[in-house]
Amino acid sequence: MRMKKITVDSMPEAVAKVRQDFGDEAVILHSRPVKVRRWFGLKSVNKLEVYAGIDDAPPRKKERTRPAEAVKPVVPKEVKAVQAPEKAPGVLPASAPAPFQSISAALKAQEVNARVEEELMNRFMEKWYEEKGSRPEAAVLEDCIGEWLEARHPRAEAAPSRMIQLVGQTGVGKTTTLAKLGAREMLRRKKSIAFFTTDTFRMGAVDQLNTYASIMEAPVHVIYDQADYREAVAQSGTHDYVFIDSAGRNFLHEQTVEEAQRLLPAGEPIKTVLVLSLTAKYKDMKEVAEKFLPYISNEIIITKADETTSFGALLNIIDEFSLRVAFVTTGQEVPEDIESADNKWLAAKIAGGTLGEK
Ligand SMILES: Nc1nc2c(ncn2[C@@H]2O[C@H](COP(=O)(O)OP(=O)(O)OP(=O)(O)O)[C@@H](O)[C@H]2O)c(=O)[nH]1
Ligand SMILES: [Mg+2]
Incomplete structure (x- = not known):
């Protein structure tokens, strides 16, 4: 297939030009509106960029035996091969x-x-x-x-924040991810860290965090109310980073989201990061993101990328909410299964998943 890109004013003009250059068998593959700079860049005009192509393969026998059609005078209305693409996007x-x-x-x-x-x-x-x-x-x-x-x-690097809180649906991997983040700072950058947790809701949640924290010899402060929070802040004044765990709840309910936010005082310099698991349905991810949007930074953490090859939801979330992926987690091992999600790494991962490569 030979291809050609042309820039024209309208689709009828494109059709005529493509026919003229390629003949009646040409097809218009795709088109998109573009702005073209004129007058030394002072003025921009709206144009249409059109991709057209023609198959170089020899015509099938059946078609060659109909010379009468080949010499038929060409009337624009009868040209079926050169068609405008369908209006619906993505078709x-x-x-x-x-x-x-x-x-x-x-x-x-x-x-x-x-x-x-x-x-x-x-x-x-x-x-x-x-x-x-x-x-x-x-x-x-x-x-x-x-x-x-x-x-x-x-x-651009996101503004560093000394206090980071992870929020998200039950079981998405908040506590595990928090342990990974803490260990990264401690092991790689030799930073001192402390953990806070507001998850007094689920049985065993504090123990789970304590297990990780004790390996890192980092303190854990359990927060039941704002007074506990003030106390914990006072005791962690010398730590480089504070990682705050929170309870997973059914955040499809707006009320639960508000309740969760009330535990910590407003106006604190805490970066709240939404954790979304790639194993969730996109519809639910979207609903949770919508509910949390007033409370979170523009960063998200994506978990369980190892359990799927579907990354469409991730692209949709970035597209619809203008959120930036800060980290992607790729397994259960602490601290290794986490990647700082730079765009190049993400693109390779998504392209690999899209085309069925592991
Ligand atoms: N495969 C895989 N499993 C993960 C990943 N991150 C976390 N998990 C697992 O997911 C399960 C839940 O992880 P938690 O860290 O307890 O999740 P959570 O969000 O804190 O859960 P709640 O506190 O109950 O809301 C555990 O079995 C983790 O090992 C990941 O990136 N990949
Ligand atoms: Mg947890």
């Missing part, structure tokens, strides 16, 4: 080249929303066209996802 014509079809199908299988799919497909087609398909699809897709993430959240 490729059936005649699009195989790599586009397979990437589009893989993104659909990941259940990314239509906007994310369209944005990634536009990037993919542009790169594929520019590079004339010279690189493996996985490598191109990885670059596209990386650029997409970078455009949303440039690599």
Whole structure:
């Protein structure tokens, strides 16, 4: 398949131009509105960028035996091959080249929303066209996802915070992740750490945190109310970092979210980070994120990435809530199964999951 990118004012103009350059068998693969700078950059005009292609394979025998059709005068209305793409986002014509079809199908299988799919497909087609398909699809897709993430959240380091609280649904991995984060700071950066926990709700929750903390020889302060919190803060004044665990509840209820936030005084310099497990359904992740949005920083931690190859929900969450992934956890082992989620690492992971690589 030969491909061509043209920039035009309208779809009818694109159809005419494509027919003129490629003939009646050409298909329009994709189009997107773009702004083109004119007058030395002083003015921008709206244009349409259109990708068209034609299959170089020889026509089938049956078609060759009908010369009468080939010489038929071309009337624009009767040109069926050159068609405008469908309006719905993320829909490729059936005649699009195989790599586009397979990437589009893989993104659909990941259940990314239509906007994310369209944005990634536009990037993919542009790169594929520019590079004339010279690189493996996985490598191109990885670059596209990386650029997409970078455009949303440039690599700027998040403001460091001395006190970090993890919140999220039951069993998503808050306590385990907190232990991983604490151990990272202590082992890698030789920082002194303390743990607080407001999880007096679940039996054994304090013991679970104590087990990790005792290995790290870090103190644990159990907080039942705001007075306990003040006391714990006073006692941890010399520690570099304070990691705060919280109870997992059913946070699909707004009331539970509010209750959980009331345990710690308002206005404290605490970075509250939402923990979402990739094993959850996207609909539930989205609902929890919506409920927590007024209380959390713009960072999230994604857990249990080792238990799935579906990363669509992650892309959707980033897209819909403008949240930045700070860490991804990849197993039960403390402290090793956690990755600082830079965009390049995330892109490789998502592209690998999308195209079925482990
Ligand atoms: N496979 C896998 N399991 C994980 C990961 N992180 C945590 N877990 C497991 O998930 C289970 C729950 O982890 P916890 O840390 O207790 O979860 P939690 O959110 O604190 O749970 P609650 O306090 O009850 O709300 C444990 O069995 C962990 O070992 C991960 O990245 N991958
Ligand atoms: Mg816990």
